[in-house]
Amino acid sequence: MPLRLRKFLDELLEVLREDYPKQLTRLIQDANGLTYLQVLDKERAVITVRNRTITITGRAKKKEINVRVYISKECLFDVLEGKLTLAEAFETGELKVFGSPQTLLRCYAIWERVISLARTSPRFYFLTYELR
Amino acid sequence: MEDVSWADAFSLPSIFDPRLSLYKEWHDFVFFDRDSQVFGLLNFAVHGNPYDGRRGYGAALAFLVGPGEKIHTALKLIPLSELTVSAYNPDFIGDEVAVRYLGDNSFTITGKIDDISLDLKIPVMLPPVTMNQIGLDILARNQINLGMLGAAAEMARVWDKWVELPRLSVVGEIRAQGADYHVDTKTGYQDHEGGRFDWGSVEGWDTGVLLCDPTSAGEPEKVSFLFYRYGPSGESSYGGIIVKTAGGGERFFGSEKVTITKSGEFTGERAYLPGVTRLLYPDYRPKVPATIVFSAADSSDSLEITFTPRAVCTIVVAGVSDEAETTFNEMCCGASLKASIGGKAYYKLIPCWFESVRPRHR
Numbered sequence: 001m002p003l004r005l006r007k008f009l010d011e012l013l014e015v016l017r018e019d020y021p022k023q024l025t026r027l028i029q030d031a032n033g034l035t036y037l038q039v040l041d042k043e044r045a046v047i048t049v050r051n052r053t054i055t056i057t058g059r060a061k062k063k064e065i066n067v068r069v070y071i072s073k074e075c076l077f078d079v080l081e082g083k084l085t086l087a088e089a090f091e092t093g094e095l096k097v098f099g100s101p102q103t104l105l106r107c108y109a110i111w112e113r114v115i116s117l118a119r120t121s122p123r124f125y126f127l128t129y130e131l132r
Numbered sequence: 133m134e135d136v137s138w139a140d141a142f143s144l145p146s147i148f149d150p151r152l153s154l155y156k157e158w159h160d161f162v163f164f165d166r167d168s169q170v171f172g173l174l175n176f177a178v179h180g181n182p183y184d185g186r187r188g189y190g191a192a193l194a195f196l197v198g199p200g201e202k203i204h205t206a207l208k209l210i211p212l213s214e215l216t217v218s219a220y221n222p223d224f225i226g227d228e229v230a231v232r233y234l235g236d237n238s239f240t241i242t243g244k245i246d247d248i249s250l251d252l253k254i255p256v257m258l259p260p261v262t263m264n265q266i267g268l269d270i271l272a273r274n275q276i277n278l279g280m281l282g283a284a285a286e287m288a289r290v291w292d293k294w295v296e297l298p299r300l301s302v303v304g305e306i307r308a309q310g311a312d313y314h315v316d317t318k319t320g321y322q323d324h325e326g327g328r329f330d331w332g333s334v335e336g337w338d339t340g341v342l343l344c345d346p347t348s349a350g351e352p353e354k355v356s357f358l359f360y361r362y363g364p365s366g367e368s369s370y371g372g373i374i375v376k377t378a379g380g381g382e383r384f385f386g387s388e389k390v391t392i393t394k395s396g397e398f399t400g401e402r403a404y405l406p407g408v409t410r411l412l413y414p415d416y417r418p419k420v421p422a423t424i425v426f427s428a429a430d431s432s433d434s435l436e437i438t439f440t441p442r443a444v445c446t447i448v449v450a451g452v453s454d455e456a457e458t459t460f461n462e463m464c465c466g467a468s469l470k471a472s473i474g475g476k477a478y479y480k481l482i483p484c485w486f487e488s489v490r491p492r493h494r
Contacts, residue, residue: 080407080411081407082405082407082410082411083407115411115412116412118408119406119408119449120451122180122185122209122211123186126209
């Protein structure tokens with residue numbers, strides 16, 4: 001049975017806390033103020049970053065959400081495995097992103113750093129594949 | 133031949149080693165079948181602390197090039213809980229893919245790396261050669277210079293182990309993303325390296341092997357090369373080309389005798405590993421020359437090799453303790469060899485594996 005999205009995000013946060021505490025502090029600083037809705041297939045998770053803490057919940061007030069990302073698992077793994085570029089995923093509509101350009105750029109930079117860290121972390125890699 | 137089992141075994145570090153997290157070691161199997169026109173590079177590696185499943189892992193990588201330069205790649209990480217390696221033999225046994233060294237001096241590679249299936253039998257045709265043997269041989273037969281010492285010191289700093297099996301036979305079946313390939317060749321090669329270092333401390337190298345068939349007229353027994361970069365900015369380099377003649381002779385052309393010229397830009401098929409490289413750096417396309425020429429002359433012997441890459445797989449590896457990244461350009465090449473060694477002329481187009489490694493930003 002694949003890992004559920006919220007459980008994945010909780011465990012990912014735990015890996016970052018244990019293995020990359022300095023990088024996590026910087027990620028939290030950069031993400032302060034974000035309320036991020038992630039939809040993966042039919043699962044939803046809201047990541048809220050406020051005052052040096054990250055919370056992961058199932059819902060948030062509509063007005064508070066400033067980024068919305070919709071992606072299927074198939075598309076996510078195709079992008080992670082280099083079979084599909086982000087541009088191609090946007091073009092086909094398999095990836096949909098809503099938010100102000102400034103906020104989206106912040107999110108992109110944050111994910112870029114998280115993915116970069118993942119390349120040296122077997123825990124991160126195997127955890128991600130539990131989602132599949 | 134009896135040495136293969138220990139020479140090619142994994143040199144696992146002590147559990148008390150302070151650089152355990154930087155440990156890395158791998159088998160590289162390379163082959164080219166001239167009939168089926170299939171090139172293969174198969175890498176089986178252990179990275180990180182091999183005693184801690186949270187910090188260490190295995191990895192299996194395949195870079196295959198079929199007829200028409202069709203590239204297939206796969207990279208699969210293996211949890212340590214599902215991997216067996218030891219200091220007693222070259223085995224690398226995972227749940228889905230396994231390298232086994234058998235009592236009849238042959239390897240088998242069986243199983244799957246993602247969507248590439250392998251069923252290969254790989255008899256070892258020649259005994260192993262170690263980095264120390266090659267280094268001592270070069271030092272004994274040639275005038276020692278600062279470049280030679282600089283590169284040797286750097287290699288000794290980085291590598292705990294560097295062994296090659298100069299000739300392998302490779303027979304079997306490969307199914308790669310829907311395409312079936314039969315391989316039956318006597319021009320296989322393996323090297324096995326290991327060390328405890330982070331990528332940020334390595335300036336890289338250019339190495340490779342012409343996959344010679346000494347039974348074919350006009351081909352030597354073996355041609356291999358290694359140019360190792362060293363020094364604070366990586367601008368110093370030393371290395372050379374070793375030609376083994378069919379009659380058992382050996383000729384070394386050191387850097388001081390070799391001219392390297394590069395021209396054009398490779399525009400053929402490329403692949404990138406791991407897959408997230410394309411996500412992180414969508415526009416990253418390291419420059420690969422369309423041709424690389426090694427020219428060397430020393431007394432009455434001369435050599436010219438023109439490498440023409442046919443397919444390239446760029447592998448980007450990330451440092452553990454800093455943000456350094458290192459790029460491996462693995463190339464399946466045609467190598468046009470023109471040489472005169474000891475009065476014998478060699479003139480042939482020979483398939484070749486060429487690996488060029490450098491920091492990603494250089």
